[in-house]
Amino acid sequence: MHPVDYIARKRDGHELTKEELTAWIHSYVKGAIPDYQMAAWLMAVYLQGMSKGETSALTEAMVSSGETLDLSEFGTLTGDKHSTGGVGDKTSFVVGPLAAACGVKVAKMSGRGLSHTGGTIDKLESIAQIRTSLSVTDFMAQVKQIGLVICGQTADLAPADKLLYALRDVTATVDSLPLIASSIMSKKIAAGAQHIVLDVKVGEGAFMKTIEQGIELAATMVGIGADLGRNVVAYITDMNAPLGRSIGNALEVYEAVQTLKGNGPKDLTDICVVLAAEMVHLAKKISFEQAKTDVIAALTSGQGLEKFKQMVEAQGGLWDQAQNIPVLPQAPVTWQVYAMQEGYIETIHALQLGQIAMELGAGRERKEDAIDPAVGIVLHKQPGDFCTLEAPLATLYTRTEAQARRAQEKLLKAVKWSALQPEAVPHYYAKVTLDGILRIAEQTLLPREFA
Incomplete structure (x- = not known):
């Protein structure tokens, strides 16, 4: 034709x-x-x-356009995880180690970020001397020996996706559901894992703005997985406010490590435990309740942290033995931001904070832009918290004081205040499987007015 x-x-x-x-x-x-x-x-x-059949066929065509990884030697124990991205999203660094500590072979290839946040590989590369480009031989050996790999996607893996995405980016065709779904799933299928857990972010700081949009995308990807012989489950999670408290590459890695130590923010910890438990449930064919118990045990015992450390060191990264954290860069300027009024925080605009972090150098506007791994924002308060004039609202990590002053002005405008404590927003809204949709929280998305 x-x-x-x-x-x-x-x-x-x-x-x-x-x-x-x-x-x-x-x-x-x-x-x-x-x-x-x-x-x-x-x-x-x-x-x-596109029809469902066409979307699956397009995905399969993109998979077969290049190499695929064969993880069959690990049986049904292979797992992978993908997030559609958001502000402060460092879940891979917690979910992967926890699932690996429970016996799942977590084989994850990730990409770089474009727009207001760095990607998983950008964040991982903030660790001193770490290698994110692995040969297939090294990749497979690390999966076998440690049970955990997070590295960059090879050029030969689903090359059609890279070509098509570059074209979509300049032709205003990025936000097409079948094209989004096939792009994500082609990479996941080509990477070889049998069980895939998807984290579909929805809200002001996410690509999908409503729960229904998120569910539609999730259901499409779950269907693609079934058509191509994979077991896929998706969660619809909130991105109206930043996830956790840290935004910025090294800062997010540090927060992930603190979470693996049991000291992480509740929203980040809760979501990571659920996603890791789902992967363990699928891969080991045990009940979700038992999987969650095992994941929590891996968290509290420090086994998850040990898996992350093993992965970092296996990929050449430096580890500070005294502090039990990876060696990370530090920004020269630390700037405290105080609230201009007392009250409850009603909302913190995720997208605006992501844009502030990008302007500091934590993200890239163009593919050729360099990432500054040290800069970013750490929030000391989250939506629902009461804030006084004496306690810092956030800390900025910047290269210059002038940058900090500009960022402070924008950050204060990104916070909306209330005299009354607002209702808590659920961390996740729904679970999407091949059998249907479980509504975890019946609530309208964007529950508060955004100025």
Whole structure:
């Protein structure tokens, strides 16, 4: 079929077969389809959508466009986790070690960030001398020996996704549900794990703004997983406020380590325990209640922290034995921010804080921008807390005092106050499985007015 025919058929709302989608995607990766024709096809998909069968077939075509990892030697014990991203999201550094401490072989390939936060690999690279680029041989050996790997995605893994995403980014076709779902799942399927836990963030600081949008994306990805022989469960979690208290690469790694020591913020700890328990439940085929008990035991005993330490050292990272934390950079300026009034914090705008952190250097506006691993924000108060004039609201970590002053002004505008203590917002809203949707909290998303 001629390329124009592929474009015309999607433009007119027709369904493409698995064989047609495979030929189309593989031809593009080989350079036989020019960018302008693929861009037209992506816009047709954006406008017309795709059926469930097409979306699964597109994902499979993207998987088969490159290499895949074979984890079959580990049986059914392999697990992976993906988050759709948000402000302060450092869950991989807690979930992975906890699940690995419970016997799951956690094999995770991650990417870099674009926009207001660094990605998992950006955060991991804040650890002194750590290697995030591993050969397949080293990757497999570490999974076998330690049971935990978090590293960068290889160029040969689902190469179609990298090419298509770059094109979507410049053609206003990023926010297409089938394209988002196939992008995420192609990488997860190619990475080889049998059991995949998804953390779909929803709210002001997330890509998906409403619970229903999050559930629709989650259900699509769960369906793709089933079609391609994977066991996938998704949680819909809150991103109206930053997750935890730290925003910034090294700061988030430090907070993850403190969480593994049992000293983490409640919201971060609760979500990580649930996600890790789900992975253990799926991989070991035990009850969720037993899996959660095992995960909590791994947390309180320090076994999860030990797994993270083993992973860091196996990948060349330096570990401060005296403090029992990885060696991390420190920003030259530490700046305390105090509230301008007393009262309860009603909301802290996640997106605005993410943008402040990006302006400090913790994120990147363009792919070529460098990340500053040391800078960021640590909140001392969260929504629902009472704040006085004497206690610091936050600490800024910056390169210069001028940066700190500008960031302070913007941070204070990102906080909304109340004379009354606001109702607590659930940490997660729903669980999506192949069997259906469990509503954990029946509540309208964005429960408070955002100024």
